[in-house]
Amino acid sequence: MAKEPRPIDDLTIWDDAKAMLKKARAEGIETVHERLDRQTPHCKMCELGTSCRNCTMGPCRITAKNPLGVCGADADVVVARNFGRFVTGGAAGHSDHGRDLIEVLEAIVEGKTNDYKIVEEGKLIAIAGEVGIETDDRAIIDIAHDVMECFFADFGSRKKEVSFLSRVPQKRKDLWAKLGMTPRGVDREIAEMMHRTHMGCDNDAPNTLIHAARTSLADGWGGSMIGTELSDVIFGVPTPKMSTANLGVIKEDQVNILVHGHNPVVSEMILAAAREPELLARAKELGATGINVAGLCCTGNELLMRQGIPMAGNHLMTELAIITGAVEAIVVDYQCIMPSLVQISGCYHTKFIDTANKARFTGGIHVDFQPNTAMVQAREIVSIAVEGYAQRDAGRVDIPCEPIDIMTGFSNEAVIEALGGSLDPLVQAIASGDIRGAVGIVGCNNPKIQQDSMNVKLAEELIKKDILVLVTGCVTTAAGKAGLLVPDAIEKAGPGLKKVCGSLGIPPVLHYGSCVDNARILQLCAALANALDVDISDLPVGASSPEWYSEKAAAIGLYAVASGIYTHLGHPPNILGSETVTNLAVSGLEDLVGATFFIEGDMVKAAEMFDTRIKTKRKALGLPE
Helix, strand or coil: CCCCCCCHHHCECCHHHHHHHHHHHHCCCCCHHHHHHHHCCCCHHHHHCCEECCCCCCCEECCCCCCCCCCCCCHHHHHHHHHHHHHHHHHHHHHHHHHHHHHHHHHHHCCCCCCCCCCCHHHHHHHHHHCCCCCCCCCHHHHHHHHHHHHHHCCCCCCCCCHHHHHCCHHHHHHHHHHCCCCCCHHHHHHHHHHHCCCCCCCCHHHHHHHHHHHHHHHHHHHHHHHHHHHHHHHCCCCCEEEEECHHHCCCCCEEEEEEECCHHHHHHHHHHHCCHHHHHHHHHCCCCCEEEEEEHHHHHHHHHHHCCCEEECHHHHHHHHHCCCCCEEEECCCCCCCHHHHHHHCCCCEEEECCCCCCCCCCEECCCCHHHHHHHHHHHHHHHHHHHHHCCHHHCCCCCCCEEEEECCCHHHHHHHCCCCCHHHHHHHHHCCCCEEEEECCCCCCCCCECHHHHHHHHHHHHCCEEEEECCHHHHHHHHCCCCCHHHHHHCCHHHHHHHHHHCCCCEEECCCHHHHHHHHHHHHHHHHHHCCCHHHCCEEEEECCCCCHHHHHHHHHHHHCCCEEEECCCCCCCCCHHHHHHHHHHHHHHHCCCEEECCCHHHHHHHHHHHHHHHHHHCCCCC
């Protein structure tokens, strides 16, 4: 017997989402929520992490009656192997994003593209200095060449450590060296994890998890940080600006193009093409008043940070945006793109266009996007969308709300500029207790959780306690729709945070970019630790991913903990089948790296746990609690 669908009010806290879910059910369109219901109950062995299919002697299921797999691996080994590979998948995703940016820089250096340029020469020079490249009296293109070679080498096997460890406090670097956790090269750590988890290799769970941490650090301080920094160099350092969010950013009288994925290399060109007079003129010939580019997920975050384009939604809004019936094209690159978008696009006039060979979608229109032909291909894609406007069925269009205002663009450089050119005012605000600490809330939506209920509640509870919140990725849209990304949100903050943010004219919740831009938060923590001559683990800071789902989120969480940042998850990874692995994650890492995970589904309790942690760290620094 088919399950009754869950009540729509249980699925999301947002009115725009509820309206589109109601429309989807009326039109017989299946969404992620129906597919989840059909998949539950889930396999208990998979949930516990105690199933293994790493070789064909299995697959094996570890139980109390059968405590060993065919090879003799017990639950601890199987769970550690599975979690190690899970983290490695996430590290590979975000780091490969970084590699793509190096390849664009390579095309610039070699003169193979005129569509991309070095926009931020000053930042490129600063980065070069940090990683030991000579910059005096040198042409910018020569400096760029050496930066490119340096970062390509960070993916290899010849270095003893990735380049951006120059930013890490020496105490933390010494600890990593002692633990055998120093990240040497992105691809090296990923390949070694796959080797370690092959049958007959690493059969000591703690040892496997140490390398999982090393792999995640290669992502956080390597691949992801490279991706963020080179995006700034090529597309510009984000600065504060106003924009809008929710499904109301989709315009009934315009050609609507949604960009989705993670890579600004594609979306920046789509935006540029959408502003060209010839394509705008063609849109008007077909009856549209213009071309509207709006964002989904992290590609949207990238354009929001730099260009101020509006955000249509986060992960669980991607299907619903198409269901408005007003989207001419959804243009994707990679990561967090549900294959269902192809099928749902087919229910309307919407064209689904994929642009990466590493992320092809059966049934989509494929454009092999390359740096040397980027603008030509972007014009082709925008033209497809424009021509699609004539095919729109006006009777099926339903845009459920008006957009709301948000403030965006808080890079580290923008924060330092707002503080007058140094971090000293922030240090002073923390020392005085006006800002008692900071927590980064990052990551995803998960259809197992009422959409954004945890993301919003935790942010609200933390700012009440004078704890500054930094958000990235899908939490951005949640915080924005909740009214937390505007200066007036200081009315929801504690008195100290209200005073500081009010004096600067900024929100108590700062948008810090896409999920790859969690590297900005790492860099900020390291800069604060260096300014105070302490380790990152000594700071009154934390991290959280309340509604996470992806391998990337696991890698992010682990590199945060391994860097010394107390980290919250709203639900556990698939590790509960091993007491050894679970205990290491939620307590044992504290002794090793000075931080740990904690799991809590109640956001009031999670905020209290952060508050207790921050009190402890402030007291240890000799600061008022």
